[in-house]
Amino acid sequence: MSAIPKHLVTDEHLRPIAVQIPYNEWLEIERRLNGNQSSRPPTDLSRHAGKLDWPLDGLDYQQQIRSEWQ
Numbered sequence: 001m002s003a004i005p006k007h008l009v010t011d012e013h014l015r016p017i018a019v020q021i022p023y024n025e026w027l028e029i030e031r032r033l034n035g036n037q038s039s040r041p042p043t044d045l046s047r048h049a050g051k052l053d054w055p056l057d058g059l060d061y062q063q064q065i066r067s068e069w070q
Contacts, residue, residue: 004029
């Protein structure tokens, strides 16, 4: 990625509080970020199905634990 022109915004004590970049640079960054998410195939979680041996019903366990909070 090339260098992005930016402007540092500071408060009255010269502490950095924000960075401003040109809008066209922001659009390019956003396009690249969104492109990376859609190019990755979804994770197949079916290989984990049936692997956990849990003797209790999940909803019953959740209700039991939550009743202990009160």
